[in-house]
Amino acid sequence: MSKQKRPAIKTQGLTKFYGKTRGIEDLSLTVEQGETFGFLGPNGAGKSTTINLLMGFRKPTDGKALVLGKPVGPDAIETRRRIGFMPGELSLYGQMKAHALLDYFARLRGNVEDGYIHELAERFDLDLSKKVKDLSKGNKQKVALVSAWMHKPDLLILDEPTSGLDPIVQEEFRDLVSEAKRRGVTVFLSSHVLSEAEHLCDRVGVVKEGRLIAVERIATLHERGIRHVEVQFATKPWPDMLKRIDGIHDVRVEGRTMRFTVHGSIDKVIKLLARHRIINLSSDPASLEEFFFDEYEETVKEAGT
Amino acid sequence: MNDLGAIFLRTLSDSRRSMFWWSLGMFALIFFVMALYPTFKENAGQLNELYQSSKEIVALVGTQDMSTGVGFLTQEVFSIMAPLFLIIYGIQLGASAIGREEGRGTLPLLLANPISRSRVVYEKYAAMKAALLVVAAVVFVTIAPLAPVFEMKDVELAKLATASLMTFLIGLAFGSIAFLVGAATGNRGLAVGATSALGLGMYLLYVMEQLVDSLEPYRWLSLFHYYVPDNVLTDFPTFGNVLVLIGVSVAGFGLSLLVFPRRDVRA
Numbered sequence: 001m002s003k004q005k006r007p008a009i010k011t012q013g014l015t016k017f018y019g020k021t022r023g024i025e026d027l028s029l030t031v032e033q034g035e036t037f038g039f040l041g042p043n044g045a046g047k048s049t050t051i052n053l054l055m056g057f058r059k060p061t062d063g064k065a066l067v068l069g070k071p072v073g074p075d076a077i078e079t080r081r082r083i084g085f086m087p088g089e090l091s092l093y094g095q096m097k098a099h100a101l102l103d104y105f106a107r108l109r110g111n112v113e114d115g116y117i118h119e120l121a122e123r124f125d126l127d128l129s130k131k132v133k134d135l136s137k138g139n140k141q142k143v144a145l146v147s148a149w150m151h152k153p154d155l156l157i158l159d160e161p162t163s164g165l166d167p168i169v170q171e172e173f174r175d176l177v178s179e180a181k182r183r184g185v186t187v188f189l190s191s192h193v194l195s196e197a198e199h200l201c202d203r204v205g206v207v208k209e210g211r212l213i214a215v216e217r218i219a220t221l222h223e224r225g226i227r228h229v230e231v232q233f234a235t236k237p238w239p240d241m242l243k244r245i246d247g248i249h250d251v252r253v254e255g256r257t258m259r260f261t262v263h264g265s266i267d268k269v270i271k272l273l274a275r276h277r278i279i280n281l282s283s284d285p286a287s288l289e290e291f292f293f294d295e296y297e298e299t300v301k302e303a304g305t
Numbered sequence: 306m307n308d309l310g311a312i313f314l315r316t317l318s319d320s321r322r323s324m325f326w327w328s329l330g331m332f333a334l335i336f337f338v339m340a341l342y343p344t345f346k347e348n349a350g351q352l353n354e355l356y357q358s359s360k361e362i363v364a365l366v367g368t369q370d371m372s373t374g375v376g377f378l379t380q381e382v383f384s385i386m387a388p389l390f391l392i393i394y395g396i397q398l399g400a401s402a403i404g405r406e407e408g409r410g411t412l413p414l415l416l417a418n419p420i421s422r423s424r425v426v427y428e429k430y431a432a433m434k435a436a437l438l439v440v441a442a443v444v445f446v447t448i449a450p451l452a453p454v455f456e457m458k459d460v461e462l463a464k465l466a467t468a469s470l471m472t473f474l475i476g477l478a479f480g481s482i483a484f485l486v487g488a489a490t491g492n493r494g495l496a497v498g499a500t501s502a503l504g505l506g507m508y509l510l511y512v513m514e515q516l517v518d519s520l521e522p523y524r525w526l527s528l529f530h531y532y533v534p535d536n537v538l539t540d541f542p543t544f545g546n547v548l549v550l551i552g553v554s555v556a557g558f559g560l561s562l563l564v565f566p567r568r569d570v571r572a
Contacts, residue, residue: 048572057413058569074422074566081419087572091410095319107311108418147414 006069008033008155008186009054013063016049022210023049026063029205029212031188033154036181038197039190041207047190048088050207051159054188055085068155081109084148088159088190090140094133098143101132105147112151120146124172138169145173149180156180158189162196174200226286227262229269234277245269261286312415312425316432320398324436327394328443331387335447338381339455346372346456361516374457375538378448383468384534387444391476395437396500399483399557402429403565404493412491413572422566426488430558433480441473460538468538474550475532479504481557488561491571528553 009031016023024046031037039047052058054065056073065072070079093101099117106112121128124142127135132143141161148156156177162170177187177200191197197204198218205215231237233256242248247263256279262269266283273281317324349372370376403425406412416422445466452460479500486496511529514520524530531546 052413052569052572055413055417055572057416057572074416077419077421080417083417085414085417087410087413087417089410089572092414093319093411104311104315105414105418108415108420110419144414 006033007031007066008035009037009065009067009188011050011054011063011065014050014053014060014065015062016046016053016058017061022046024053024207025210027207027212028063029215031186031203033186034181034184035203036177036187036201037189038201038204039188039207040192040194040197040204041190042192045207046210047192047207048159051088051157051188051190054157055083056080081111081151082154084151084153084156084158086144086148086156086158086161088163090144092132092140092143095131097129097131098126098135099128101143102128102147102150106150109151116152117146117150120149124169138166141165142169145176149176154185156185156187156189158187160191161189162191163193170196222285224264227266227283228286229260229262229266229281229283231258231273231281232256232279233258234279237276242269242272245272310428312420312428313432313435316402316429317435320432320436323394323397324439327390327440331390331440331443332447334386335382335444336451338386339378339448339451339457342374342377343456345377349377363515374452374455374459378452378457378460379535379538382444382448383472383537387469387472388475388529388532388534391437391441391472392479392504393501394440395433395476395478395480396483396497396504398433398436399480399485400487400493400496400500402433402484402487403561404487404491404496407487407491407571408493410571412570416570423562426558426562426565430481430484430561433484434477437473437476437480441469441476444472445469464538464541467541471532471537471542471547471550474547474554475528478528478550478553478557481554481561485557485561485564488565489568 007030009029011027011029014027014029015025017025027046027050039050041047049058053060054067054072056076059073067076068079068082070076072079093104096104098121102117103114106114106117118128120126121142124146126139126142126146130139132140135143145161148158162173165173177189180187187200189197189200194204198221201218203215203217204221206213236256237253237258239251239253239258242251242260245268247265248269249261249263251258251260253259262283349370352371371380403412406415415425448460448465448469449462452458452465482503483496483500486499487493490496507527508529510520510523511527511534514524514527514530528550531549533540533542533546
């Protein structure tokens with residue numbers, strides 16, 4: 001395993017403006033080698049801009065970015081040799097047959113084994129003999145996945161890789177990312193669906209309106225996370241019984257059922273509940289959406305004071 | 306090693322259908338025009354008189370003697386039709402080269418490969434050149450064997466070759482301008498529109514300049530002035546004229562090479 005000093009991606013004050021319109025502002029971010037990083041945020045937050053800067057499609061207005069230790073830009077040819085890329089707005093040469101298209105990119109890369117293309121296609125159950133324009137959206141996405149994977153890259157940069165994919169392909173995609181992770185491949189993927197990143201990533205960063213507002217390990221999020229708890233008591237509970245515990249919110253009582261949310265550790269709650277006769281208890285982690293919504297609100301409040 | 310020429314071959318292969326239709330169109334038009342000549346030349350005298358009667362008509366149609374094969378071919382093929390075909394096709398090819406990839410959104414996936422942007426310019430430009438050369442060659446290859454068949458014994462092969470070459474060069478010049486606009490803006494429509502407008506302006510200038518004396522100082526601005534529609538088949542082109550047309554192409558190519566690698570692409 002290569003877990004050493006040089007990060008796969010490192011940006012410092014990376015900024016891109018289109019005239020007066022903001023793309024991304026003052027982004028400082030480090031993604032370690034072998035890490036799977038989710039770059040999250042709503043549409044238009046600056047995710048694609050960042051990816052375009054990392055790929056060298058656009059030049060930053062300010063700041064700098066190193067990818068695989070080298071400055072980004074149109075001339076970073078050797079860096080791109082080690083990157084697998086999937087664009088957000090997927091457009092492929094529709095008139096070409098899928099295998100001709102992959103052969104074309106394979107020829108431009110020069111380090112692709114033909115057998116591996118077919119292996120990937122078989123795995124995805126993808127018919128390479130069809131014209132790209134005759135493929136379904138999911139199958140087009142598969143072609144793009146194969147083209148990002150076929151040269152066994154060290155870094156995958158994927159812009160909204162699973163948007164519009166049917167669940168089966170999403171499953172395959174997850175397998176592929178897990179496999180890449182095991183091989184030590186770094187994955188940088190953007191998404192506006194947080195639950196997707198929750199399953200795939202080691203860490204996530206959240207951008208909103210061009211600024212990075214949070215970076216967290218998924219594990220930490222789960223520790224600090226929000227849980228929805230529902231408890232069924234043998235006798236009618238009183239709403240104030242949990243009052244003394246920190247992080248309890250939204251307590252509602254309906255007959256013998258009590259519902260509330262816990263921010264942070266659930267340990268004290270369980271210990272307190274243990275003194276009562278409990279019929280049933282369920283605890284579901286809240287989505288990351290809720291978590292980051294809270295986080296973002298706090299940021300706004302801080303900024304406002 | 307990555308495969309040099311892959312983008313060239315891919316682009317040319319994408320143009321194979323258009324190349325076929327433009328070649329077929331060129332062949333068909335030249336063939337039908339030439340087939341008319343044997344019956345036409347008997348009545349050419351009257352037409353010549355009419356043509357020479359006003360300088361406006363001369364400016365539009367030239368000074369050829371329509372009764373000769375060379376005059377007839379100049380009039381019907383080389384003064385407008387053949388260069389126009391190559392110019393339009395050149396503009397289409399040049400504007401599409403980078404403009405279409407960018408407009409359709411295929412450029413990011415292409416540029417994600419370990420290739421330089423200059424290589425994209427080199428190979429796409431070469432593909433445009435090759436496609437134009439094929440269609441220009443059709444001019445030569447159609448006329449050369451058919452001239453004796455249709456009683457045009459005065460057509461000289463060497464001059465036919467240089468005239469065909471000149472149609473290629475003027476097509477390439479306009480193609481290179483469209484290529485540059487496409488490479489600089491990534492906007493195929495703009496590249497087609499701007500270059501077509503420029504071509505039309507240059508053609509009007511070329512025609513008007515023969516009628517309006519005050520326009521004469523500006524005639525060097527029109528590329529048609531260097532193509533010399535009236536004499537392209539009767540005289541060998543001057544070195545200077547060839548140089549100007551090649552110069553415009555080289556400038557379009559060179560500036561593309563300068564601009565495209567430095568700008569943001571639409572992704």
